[in-house]
Amino acid sequence: MERAGRQSRVAKLPPRERILDAAEELFAREGIKGVGVQAIADRASTTKMALYRHFATKDVLVEEWLRIVAADYAAVFDRLEAAHPDDPRAQILGAARFIADGLPEISHRGCPFINSIAELPDRGHPARRLIETHKAGQLRRLTGLCLRAGLADPDEAAVEITFLLEGAQVSAQNGSVGQAGERLMRIVEALLDRRAAPRADAP
Structure with missing residues (x-):
């Protein structure tokens, strides 16, 4: 009911x-x-x-719905930037935690972007282009954070983090990996540690 x-x-x-x-x-x-x-x-x-x-057509309605979803994700990065303005590592971990905490819902409903792309095979569809633009913007934002965090090869670090975030969502959706959220956090933290530049006073 x-x-x-x-x-x-x-x-x-x-x-x-x-x-x-x-x-x-x-x-x-x-x-x-x-x-x-x-x-x-x-x-x-x-x-x-x-x-x-x-909404002139159903396609326009779909695009506007996904625009709102994308804005919600972008707002997460904005809130993390406001909360940790001088700590890019904390912002990266905060973004990963946001995804990790949302995995139980995704396991039931699926990721709206993944689900929509599966139903929109035409890459010229406005909603499909919106998703691709959103994902490209998110990768750029992660790259900037990786650069500010002093990670080795920030471009590649951001790609690896993106793979982890996207992969965790798919794994939660298809049920292939247990405790996906906590595993995601451990792997992202390990990646940040591995790519952290050594301190100047390190032996």
């Missing part, structure tokens, strides 16, 4: 936000292809005509 809390919260949202909220829930649960516009409108307690006033 649906929780009353969600009903009362969603009912107070403007129509556009209600539609996005409904789309997020249905896309995450049933996939992009498995959800029709009418189902989204029904879930948002609105009409298809009203939905199309805010």
